Amino acid sequence: MADTTADRRSIAALVTARRGRGKLHWTDVFTYAYLVFGVLLMFGPVVWLVLSSFKSPAGLVEFPPTLLPLGQVSVTVEGYDDPLPLFLTTLEDGTQKELAQVRRIGIVSQMVDPENPGETIRVPIDQREPIREFRLATENYVDPLQRFNFTRYLWNSVVVTTLATLVTLLINSMAAYGLSIYEFKGRNAIMLFVIGTLMIPITVILVPVYLVVTQLGMVNSLWAVILPGAATPTGVFLLRQYMLTIPRDLIEAARMDKASEWQIYWRVVMPLAMPAVAVLAIFSIMWRWNEFLWPLIVLNRSEVYTLQVGLNAFQGELDVQWHYILAMTVVTLIPVVLVFAFLQRFITTGIASSGMK
Amino acid sequence: MTQIVLNEVRKSYGDVEVIHGIDLTVDSGEFVVFVGPSGCGKSTLLRIIAGLEDITSGAVQIDGDVVNHVTASDRGLAMVFQSYALYPHMSVYKNMAFGLENSKMPKSEIDARVREAAGMLQITDYLDRKPKALSGGQRQRVAIGRAIVRDPKAFLFDEPLSNLDAELRVTMRKELAALHSKIGGTMIYVTHDQTEAMTLADKIVVLQGGRVEQAGRPLDLYNTPQNVFVAGFIGSPRMNLIEAVAEAEGDGLALVAGGTRVRLPAMAGISAGDRVTYGIRPEHVILTDSAEGADMSVTIALSEQLGGETYLYCNAEGLPQLTVHQLGQLPIEEGQALHLRFDRPRMHLFGADGQVIANGVAA
Ligand SMILES: Nc1ncnc2c1ncn2[C@@H]1O[C@H](COP(=O)(O)OP(=O)(O)OP(=O)(O)O)[C@@H](O)[C@H]1O
């Protein structure tokens, strides 16, 4: 099986790769244009989100929007307690000057020269331009994490995601093992049945599952989120199809080697099914991390909120705190990105090469 | 030391019976080879012995105990698979240690055993490698090593050499023979290559269509095949087999095929009008100078001069091509006419049902 690491090219070589050698072929131009378009399409919204998450509430609603998060420069002026915002002002005689604004009355603002705080100047507001600098509104992150208990939500989400993924992998892989390694009557029927459950939308079973969870006394505990969705038909299907490709000889060799069923599962089949397990792990992590409806239903106390439910709290009926939502959305993205970056190599490297030529 | 006995073993997949009642005894310390054409049930039989396949009826005994319902892991046998079936995610060392770890052996003893087997098979240098990084021959050794370390009651090999190139096959064949004489042990070996069977076996079991055609020592099978199938299967190049009709001639018989008549003395089991098959191995065909006293006249279609020996492929009207083997170099060219005589004591006669009538005929 191809070893993808063997011919790893340098990034520079990769991004300047061309068809053949020498001049740019028209297909090169086309390819790069297409790829750049793709990159913009995929990463544009994410980059926009990250940049916006550092903007102040005022910066967010500004029109036309700025690309970078900018904040207005302000100065402390003698005689005024608070720092005053700085403007580039065009005076009546046409000269331009940096003035600080004391207050604004209608379409006129009272300005003061920071060098000469004694006298105030009145300027029409369309004659001034705010002086801005690149500034990250880190309070968008700090506030929710410190004041609004967001670290708690983050922790809850991490717990739910990790535990749920572990449980999912364990249960699904065991089911897949049974449905792929053993041969028995009705094996395919059972598999069809499992896949058939995909046809039932979650909204249909919401109420019955809720009742079961209540009966089990799990409402408002994280287990209520973790357990109900642990066995997924998709996962069983994915793992089973992969396990079917593991050479039977290996299983039989393990049997001859006196391995118990558990050892065959744990020491032979699972390591060989790693690529599929990694795929399922990524899916599971993304599902669980982004899960919203079910946690919203079973988690009613703020101590057990997950991030997604917590985010919802910023979305009041009258007032949406976009700056917090954006910042916390970035926070919720980070783990998923990290996980994906770490696990994706498992997907691409087929470690299924069984040592058989 | 282990004796394995099969009693009337049958195996069906659904409605299709693939093993039709096999009786077989593998004695302790014996090297038994199952040969037969593809699809004859060799692997199935081996897997039945291993416990990887259930039987439909009959009994498998190991050392006198019926093991029909004993699982593969509890039978205490070791198997080397055609595909080697090395665990790809484990190093060579781990591959060999896996079986021992499963039987809860102390670490130090596992280490000692693995290293001893590795030394014996000359794979000590590769112990840390993954199977992927080994050549075919090395993988083969690891697979054998994995069987040896367990010190099993018996070894089962399923075409272990078929994935190797010709040269390596010969080397490994010798090593296997050496291994058997060194560690003793009952071994059952499956192959479809009759040369492997002849060179390795204490006893050969020839299978066809899920039945035992003949079982016995290699030379017994060679010298006294019990039916046409074994006669054709054992020996390389294969025996010349010619279908003929017996006619009375004088006080004897003549076997008539195409335009040829082979005169034989009268003998039990054949009477005029019978359909028989006579067989003669290529090395038992004698070249004669004249048509006088010859059994048939042929033209040479192809002559292969190997230096030390010569193979002649001859055409005669109404007959399949005949192979003749002669020692040394012969000044014979293609298209030339030749007279052949069959060495009577080495001729084999089979009846219409394929069973032997006589191995060797009076001159
Ligand atoms: N799972 C199965 N279901 C149905 N028939 C099977 C099954 N496994 C094997 N057979 C049949 O049993 C017969 C014997 O198969 P087996 O694998 O033992 O042949 P073999 O002698 O080992 O051949 P080869 O030399 O090609 O390996 C074949 O005709 C095959 O089609």
Ligand SMILES: [Mg+2]
């Ligand atoms: Mg086979």
